[in-house]
Amino acid sequence: MSAIEARGLTKIYRTYKKKPGLWGAVRGLFKREYEELRAADDVSFSIEEGECVGFLGPNGAGKTTVLKMLGGLLNPTSGEARVLGHVPWKREDALKRQFSLLMGQKNALWWDLPARESLELNRTIYGIADKEYRDVVENLTALLEVRDKLDVMVRELSLGERMKFELIAALLHAPKVLFLDEPTIGLDVTSQQKVRDFLKHYNRERKIVTMLTSHYMGDIEALCQRVIIIDHGRIFFDGPLSGIIERFASHKILGFTIAETAAPDLAPYGEIMPKVDAQHRIRVARPKVMEICREVMARFPVTDMSVQEPPIEDVIREFFGTAGKPGSVKE
Ligand SMILES: Nc1ncnc2c1ncn2[C@@H]1O[C@H](COP(=O)(O)OP(=O)(O)OP(=O)(O)O)[C@@H](O)[C@H]1O
Ligand SMILES: [Mg+2]
Incomplete structure (x- = not known):
């Protein structure tokens, strides 16, 4: 019971x-x-x-x-x-x-x-x-x-x-x-x-x-x-x-450590997020993650990178803020 x-x-x-x-x-x-x-x-x-x-x-x-x-x-x-x-x-x-x-x-x-x-x-x-x-x-x-x-x-x-x-x-x-x-x-x-x-x-x-x-x-x-x-x-x-x-986040956060003194321009690749620990971060739509990673690495001297999930709070807000009437989803 x-x-x-x-x-x-x-x-x-x-x-x-x-x-x-x-x-x-x-x-x-x-x-x-x-x-x-x-x-x-x-x-x-x-x-x-x-x-x-x-x-x-x-x-x-x-x-x-x-x-x-x-x-x-x-x-x-x-x-x-x-x-x-x-x-x-x-x-x-x-x-x-x-x-x-x-x-x-x-x-x-x-x-x-x-x-x-x-x-x-x-x-x-x-x-x-x-x-x-x-x-x-x-x-x-x-x-x-x-x-x-x-x-x-x-x-x-x-x-x-x-x-x-x-x-x-x-x-x-x-x-x-x-x-x-x-x-x-x-x-x-x-x-x-x-x-x-x-x-x-x-x-x-x-x-x-x-x-x-x-x-x-x-x-x-x-x-x-x-x-x-x-x-x-x-x-x-x-x-x-x-x-x-997994189900509702439409974006991921990509972080790149770039060995370069001049500030790299990542704006064409995604929405610029605040830097964390000298890592440049952009917000990218999920289906484009691989493609953007490849492009950024081809263009800049990237020494390290990370792919992060957005904070749950943002996901919920995004979901209730933009979605229409939610469909029925059950795990
Ligand atoms: N005693 C009541 N008589 C009529 N309608 C009510 C009554 N109590 C709640 N409602 C309505 O029922 C719906 C659900 O209310 P409820 O208080 O359960 O929401 P909630 O999820 O707890 O919201 P919140 O996050 O604001 O606390 C709302 O539209 C509310 O206006
Ligand atoms: Mg309540």
């Missing part, structure tokens, strides 16, 4: 469409018109023990909707899901104790309490034993470097500190499955890195099943080997992170 399974998971939001003006409102009393939006459309995947999967897609793609269904906050319109063998939206106690859903955009801590008391409340809710609780708080506050913030009111914490406590609260009961919806949103680079390192460490130690959304590719690259990409509610890629480059 997989840790997480989704089969044909579909969520249609119906929103009431109000006609403009007074007459629109009056007409609406008699005949309501609804707009339907397929936020998740026939979503299927399985995630195994110990996996950490990045869940990617542009704004409004349906990521949060899927996570909310898997976290039991939302009933699907149709389809099935199992988390550790349980149907999440039945909200059985046995499951509640085994997973956590953290939403970076929402606050789960008690705003007007010191962080410590907010955690205490979570302890009571989950019925965590005293010693276990103290050990976990000790350990996690040290790892995340917020021990000196335990007695600060949650609303007085910085965004980064608050997110760290959100994480601690989410991990208090040692869940086996973790859904993280943008855990690093709005954090500065240093805090982002801290949270990322922490999650990496935690994931390695605990082998906790994690599903993570983030608009920062750095998070995904640091934590996930596998990614699922969703757009308009439909999954169109599910496979290894490296597979994204």
Whole structure:
């Protein structure tokens, strides 16, 4: 049995469409018109023990909707899901104790309490034993470097500190499955890195099943080997992170070390990229790589060369920025 399974998971939001003006409102009393939006459309995947999967897609793609269904906050319109063998939206106690859903955009801590008391409340809710609780708080506050913030009111914490406590609260009961919806949103680079390192460490130690959304590719690259990409509610890629480059990158980066004092003019061969370690670099369309290599080497005294893949972040941006509606691709 997989840790997480989704089969044909579909969520249609119906929103009431109000006609403009007074007459629109009056007409609406008699005949309501609804707009339907397929936020998740026939979503299927399985995630195994110990996996950490990045869940990617542009704004409004349906990521949060899927996570909310898997976290039991939302009933699907149709389809099935199992988390550790349980149907999440039945909200059985046995499951509640085994997973956590953290939403970076929402606050789960008690705003007007010191962080410590907010955690205490979570302890009571989950019925965590005293010693276990103290050990976990000790350990996690040290790892995340917020021990000196335990007695600060949650609303007085910085965004980064608050997110760290959100994480601690989410991990208090040692869940086996973790859904993280943008855990690093709005954090500065240093805090982002801290949270990322922490999650990496935690994931390695605990082998906790994690599903993570983030608009920062750095998070995904640091934590996930596998990614699922969703757009308009439909999954169109599910496979290894490296597979994204193979499948979607239209360009490669060529680097040449050229033994010549005068600056070589590589502009006719490709788009000039910033130099790295005295290596001249150009961006070249994939099918032309061999041809361009040959031409450059024939024309300049090249002493070394490299062929590199573009950064995943660029590939994703390029893909969502220029492609039309994605076709259905599955690994
Ligand atoms: N409660 C709701 N009622 C109606 N429509 C909704 C509701 N929640 C979300 N939607 C719509 O469903 C679609 C998917 O939203 P969702 O929040 O799942 O996207 P997302 O991938 O998480 O986006 P983001 O990256 O911006 O967080 C969007 O078009 C959104 O406007
Ligand atoms: Mg979202």
